[in-house]
Amino acid sequence: MLNKTTKALIIIFCVGLVLRLVGITNAFPFIFHPDEPTIIRSALGVRFNLNPGHFDWPHFYIYLNYFIYMVFAKLRDLLSILNLKDVVYFTFPIIWDDKLIFYLITRIITALFGTLTIIPMYLTGKNLFNKKTGIFAAGAVAIVPLHIWYSHYALADIPMMFFASMAIYYCTKILFLKNTKNYLLAGFFIGLSATTKYNGVLVAIPLILAHILRVFSEKDEKFFRFEGIENLIYAGISSMIAFIIGTPYAVLDFNTFIRTDGPKGALWQFTNVGSVGFLERIKNFVNIIFIQFNENMGYSFLILFILAILFVLIRVVKTHKIFEHKDLLFLIISTLVLVYYMCGVAKTRSHYFLVVYPLIILAAVGFLETILEFTKFKYSKILLAVVFIVPLYFAVRTSFIFYQEDTRVQFYKWLSINILKNTTIYYDSGDLNPLFEDNKYKSKKVNSDSIIPINSIFVISDSVNNKFRLIKFFDNTLRKGPVINVYEVIK
Incomplete structure (x- = not known):
């Protein structure tokens, strides 16, 4: 018999999946998003050349889709062999429409990655706080409007966030426990995140911060001991291995990989985004935190995140204990450092910051649970309803927009x-x-x-x-x- 936690996660999964699949064929028979063809055409091209020949995006998601396309093609051929084509075609004609079916397959894969992100979010919330917070975190990521928006596209941003969330889970283990296995796994998932989309490598910052916070909060550890630095080196090696597994031609076609003169090279991505001065960076930082995040996350979670910052600051001033809420401190510092770093570029498009969303959500729901426990708030159910209903409204609105004809x-x-x-x-x-x-x-x-x-x-x-x-x-x-x-x- 299923326990309450499992039932809650199943419900959250189903709600999240429905929100992402409604409108999944939006704009068909046209493809209006300029980046969607990159994955599909490159994946189909792997049949003829294992090297996609361009590194504007890393290759893991391309290879994954190629493998799924080949499985799909075999199953489609099997339907014809079994004389079932006419029966299936009557209900699902798109299966034999090669101009659209591969876009649909990749969109569905993206939607599944988006929905499955509830798993690492639950595990991280549970690890940092408790099971209830894990449920809150899973429920929150299921209804974040921007996450739902990009889960409708054949793009790599949402799969990247899934692997980034897995990496963050192991980073939170590092925060409390010195264990080489956690460093290796955190590094490996950082590598998978980066080999899905390059900005996934930024999760290395929370890993380093988790290590530093644990070392400074534990009396029996010293920062400059080699055995401590050694684990960070292992994490770095693990991440490089994972990256190369997903994008092997970064090594095999290294000269193209390091090109900066056009989109064929990976380093072109880093020069293409441009850079800004200090004042413009601060302006970007304020705009991203208080406007972009607020709108794209459905307001409630960003408000809770800001309150979490104030709560931690007040507690530090009042108790003089910096690490009293080490869990929230880690999430807040990681978020602010990442956002500040990312605001140094000229292009600050909303989906670039999806890598930060797990940290904000976890800090928001972690603070919510801390306050509920700390104050024994009498109207906790009403507060929870308000917190989740607002983003849920915008989540449903987002799905409805995709359901409507372009x-x-x-x-x-x-x-x-x-x-x-x-x-x-x-x-x-x-x-x-x-x-x-x-x-x-x-x-x-x-x-x-x-x-x-x-x-x-x-x-x-x-x-x-x-x-x-x-x-x-x-x-x-x-x-x-x-x-x-x-x-x-x-x-």
């Missing part, structure tokens, strides 16, 4: 029904390029102030033109895609 797909369907194929379509946004790649319509991309010939259709996204007659409007409220205005150019 405005560009709406526009294309309308175009197919209402506009003759010999009509020339003029449009002003690169967001619409994929719609015209099939050459079904004559089309030309122009600027908003270009001269548009008479008897043509002019499509403008995200702006208005008063010179022509508006014949159709597509609103992007609670749906993906730009606002689209369709004008008829007449005398």
